[in-house]
Amino acid sequence: xxxxxxxxxxxxxxxxxxxxxxxxxxxxxxxxxxxxxxxxxxxxxxxxxxxxxxxxxxxxxxxxxxxxxxxxxxxxxxxxxxxxxxxxxxxxxxxxxxxxxxxxxxxxxxxxxxxxxxxxxxxxxxxxxxxxxxxxxxxxxxxxxxxxxxxxxxxxxxxxxxxxxxxxxxxxxxxxxxxxxxxxxxxxxxxxxxxxxxxxxxxxxxxxxxxxxxxxxxxxxxxxxxxxxxxxxxxxxxxxxxxxxxxxxxxxxxxxxxxxxxxxxxxxxxxxxxxxxxxxxxxxxxxxxxxxxxxxxxxxxxxxxxxxxxxxxxxxxxxxxxxxxxxxxxxxxxxxxxxxxxxxxxxxxxxxxxxxxxxxxxxxxxxxxxxxxxxxxxxxxxxxxxxxxxxxxxxxxxxxxxxxxxxxxxxxxxxxxxxxxxxxxxxx
Ligand code: GAL
Numbered sequence: 523x524x525x526x527x528x529x530x531x532x533x534x535x536x537x538x539x540x541x542x543x544x545x546x547x548x549x550x551x552x553x554x555x556x557x558x559x560x561x562x563x564x565x566x567x568x569x570x571x572x573x574x575x576x577x578x579x580x581x582x583x584x585x586x587x588x589x590x591x592x593x594x595x596x597x598x599x600x601x602x603x604x605x606x607x608x609x610x611x612x613x614x615x616x617x618x619x620x621x622x623x624x625x626x627x628x629x630x631x632x633x634x635x636x637x638x639x640x641x642x643x644x645x646x647x648x649x650x651x652x653x654x655x656x657x658x659x660x661x662x663x664x665x666x667x668x669x670x671x672x673x674x675x676x677x678x679x680x681x682x683x684x685x686x687x688x689x690x691x692x693x694x695x696x697x698x699x700x701x702x703x704x705x706x707x708x709x710x711x712x713x714x715x716x717x718x719x720x721x722x723x724x725x726x727x728x729x730x731x732x733x734x735x736x737x738x739x740x741x742x743x744x745x746x747x748x749x750x751x752x753x754x755x756x757x758x759x760x761x762x763x764x765x766x767x768x769x770x771x772x773x774x775x776x777x778x779x780x781x782x783x784x785x786x787x788x789x790x791x792x793x794x795x796x797x798x799x800x801x802x803x804x805x806x807x808x809x810x811x812x813x814x815x816x817x818x819x820x821x822x823x824x825x826x827x828x829x830x831x832x833x834x835x836x837x838x839x840x841x842x843x844x845x846x847x848x849x850x851x852x853x854x855x856x857x858x859x860x861x862x863x864x865x866x867x868x869x870x871x872x873x874x875x876x877x878x879x880x881x882x883x884x885x886x887x888x889x890x891x892x893x894x895x896x897x898x899x900x901x902x903x904x905x906x907x908x909x910x911x912x913x914x915x916x917x918x919x920x921x922x923x924x925x926x927x928x929x930x931x932x933x934x935x936x937x938x939x940x941x942x943x944x945x946x947x948x949x950x
Contacts, residue, residue, distance in 0.1 A: 548580045550839025552609035552847060554830065555584035555601075557594040558864075560776035562798025566863035570664075573850045579843040584608050589775045590716030590907070595914065602626055607833040609840050610847060613661060615652060615910035618831055622655035628834045629658040631841050635848045644852065644870045646897065652910075653829050661831035662848040665857075665866035668889045669793040669824040669905040670724045673779070673800075674812040678706055678788045687814045691728060691758055694817045697788070698765035707787035708765035712773035713928070715921035719907035721791045722759055722924045728818030729755040732901050735822070739906040742916065742950065748943035756927060756935035762791075763928050783811070791816055793826060793908065797865030797885060806883070813885035815892075822901040823892050826908035827869065861886065867893065919945035 558567045571581040586594035591612065601607050613621055621627050636659045642650060645663065653661040674687055682704035688694040698708035711717060727735045730751045737746040746752065767787065770778060779799040781787040790796060800811050807813060830851065832844045850856050857868040858880045867890045868874060877890045896902040904910035906920060923942045927933045
């Protein structure tokens, strides 16, 4: 059964359970399910909550801890089965289409806001297509994250005698060796499947280039998934893994980020939500920390667009609240303050083209410049590890094979490439 029918069967069970609408107080209550629970990310989401409450609505926080959102998605599915979906939920990429096809997302509620706020003109078509179902907006995009970053503590680099940020995999290994020799953790990394695959996709991009990345992780081409370039990428991944934090098994990404921030580790491969932790710790980009594209990927941008999907609700107050959240979320003020706290860049084209005006730091300015350039060059590619390239079922197949590969001391890259092809095929 493909992932589409799996979700549909799951959700059709919903009819067996009574609908349980939330009582509206104030102008209306909207429960929002998301997984922004790290210190920095919580500060970002609090900006939205505060604005919505100022507008007279009640924000019911449905935060579900767990980076990458796997736990939040499980909770969301059981809520849907119980006939009790939240008003809004963080859903991304192709999954938005799957949820919409179950009939649970509201195709009407965002119509008037999208029109009056001119969303079609504000958003790149690639982005608006992701959040529309059969031509209607069913989610509001809130920001753009770049995933292929390397975060560096320059002070630690200096102590280890490393002069420049690594620009190639060879330089990355050389830096890792020096960090190890100087007694630092070379690479802060939490060994959770989504974090393993965040590193995997960065290495695939570095070794196989944009075309190889696209064929393997977006188009799921079997020959590319099992071919010699993938074997090479897996071989490099195994080497990158030798620099990972030995205490990182099962560790949350923000706890690993803290090790770089407080000078225990030298580097972290992570999307730019990692910057939210640096910002929360009052550290300054370009001075206290450096952000560079993962070695060998500076002409590419793996994107991850956070968006809040709207579920059908009976209560008119909730619908009004959903519209308010959507309106606030794409407004200029929120786009600025949220992304500054979250580490992302705005999703609005006008703002991406004028980042200096809004006081964004060096990392965000680079991200916006690269986003626009890579959109033209073809270097802009959806992140597999962050639900933008495939369905969750296919993503799960990648996660299993990649995490087993990293953890198995005897794993063979050639065998693993074959397994990857087979696992992806059966999950499609
Ligand atoms: C991503 C999400 C980001 C961030 C990250 C870590 O999937 O898009 O906003 O929360 O997970 O949890």
